[in-house]
Amino acid sequence: MVGRIIKLLAGFYFVKTEDSVLRCRARGKLRAGAEQPWVGDFVEVVQLSDEEGVVDKILPRTNLLERPTVANITQVVVMASLVSPSPNLSLVDRVLVSAEQLNLRAVICFNKNDLSERPDIPAIYEPAGYRVVAVSVKFGEDLEPLFAELANQTSVLAGQSGVGKSSLIDRLMPELAVRLGEVSSKTQHGRHTTRHVELIYVPEYNAFVADTPGFSRLELPSSVSSQDISALFPEMRAARARCRFAYDCKHHNEPGCAVKTLVHDGQIAIERYNSYLTMFEEVKQAERGQYK
Ligand SMILES: Nc1nc2c(ncn2[C@@H]2O[C@H](COP(=O)(O)OP(=O)(O)OP(=O)(O)O)[C@@H](O)[C@H]2O)c(=O)[nH]1
Ligand SMILES: [Mg+2]
Ligand SMILES: [Zn+2]
Incomplete structure (x- = not known):
């Protein structure tokens, strides 16, 4: 049967099929290089029991974002926070360039609008034609336009640690109860900082959304040339x-x-x-x- 990998943890692939999530190993031939399955891949699985299976084959991919590593996505949601951590626009621009290189749509979300309003920041991105939203995930402010952008897409949330990616997932799917943490003033990491990529299906919007670990540096893809x-x-x-x-x-x-x-x-x-x-x-x- 066919399913989609939603999580990769301790060597196990968690594959969402039509009616359950199977914990799978991958066949030996599928463990290295281009043949390695990633979160987001559509795969053929052989079911072994109610809970277990084997990933047998990766179905053709439309794309593979390198960082965070997720396959078959349709857009990147670049998340930054307006305060704590302060916005790292250089990182935002790097994520945008990586998305452009893959011809992916991009949406920019500035969070923690409750702590500071910065109408100047969204304006930086408007001439480029990006959709920019300023929200407060914590207080549920202005989320509707963002949710509308997520509908019917496979989105990756990408951004620094502590900007509110997992909090956004929590808003979309309160029943999941994602563990969140306060941002530590020392490390700027949340206490429950995300360690794994996880693809969440939100039936209300027919949306797949990937929560990912935060990062503060991003190399440009090696395929980007100075001329281009x-x-x-x-x-x-x-x-x-x-x-x-x-x-x-x-x-x-x-x-x-x-x-x-x-x-x-x-x-x-x-x-x-x-x-x-x-x-x-x-x-x-x-x-x-x-x-x-
Ligand atoms: N004031 C305010 N705090 C927020 C908002 N959204 C999230 N936070 C807080 O920011 C902290 C970090 O949020 P997370 O959702 O864990 O951040 P993250 O992007 O998932 O971080 P990593 O998993 O480390 O990459 C938590 O204490 C949240 O409660 C917001 O809109 N306003
Ligand atoms: Mg997180
Ligand atoms: Zn010129």
């Missing part, structure tokens, strides 16, 4: 063709740069432009290293 990186910023993508040096323009100090004109006119946020420059330099460095 500006195409992964949607608000820069179209302008590139109008630069005097077209696709050779680095949008740095070149004359006749259409991207810089948009930054100057406020149609590309300066924060996003600076993120672009930082990532460009980083990718360029890596490329130099490769050709030495």
Whole structure:
């Protein structure tokens, strides 16, 4: 029978089939490299008992997000908090670039709106066309537009530790009673910080949503090149063709740069432009290293 892997824990795959969740081992041939099953994979399982089975085959994947590692997703929900931890926009931009590289939709969710309202922050992302929501998960404020974005999708919640990813799952499925923790002032981690990727099915919205462990650093995918990186910023993508040096323009100090004109006119946020420059330099460095 066919099912979907919703959790990977201590070598066991938890596979949701139509009427139960089976605890499975994977066949030996499925344990390494591209053949390794991941959370989100649709698989063929052979049922052994009411609770157990064996993963026999991975069905073809549409995609595999590297970090957090989840297969067959349709969108990434980048989560950040407005306070405690303070928003790490560089991390937000990295997650967005990784999503663009896989051609995935992205939604940005700024949480803890109850502690501080920052109308300036969502505005940074609007020229790019991203859907941005500011919410308070804890007090249930402004969640409806976010839930509407989750409906009929397989979403991955991605972001720093303590931003409220598990709290959001808890709001979606109170009966699951996900364990949450206070953010420790020392480590900024929740006391019940999430350690495993878990895909949760929310029948009310016909939505799969993956809760994931927080992270504070993110390498760009190795497939991103310095020449292409500006195409992964949607608000820069179209302008590139109008630069005097077209696709050779680095949008740095070149004359006749259409991207810089948009930054100057406020149609590309300066924060996003600076993120672009930082990532460009980083990718360029890596490329130099490769050709030495
Ligand atoms: N004030 C406020 N606190 C919130 C809000 N949402 C979540 N929190 C608190 O933030 C802390 C961390 O929340 P979690 O949901 O565990 O964060 P997480 O993103 O899952 O963290 P990791 O699992 O470590 O990646 C908890 O103490 C929550 O109660 C909110 O909207 N407002
Ligand atoms: Mg969590
Ligand atoms: Zn340019």
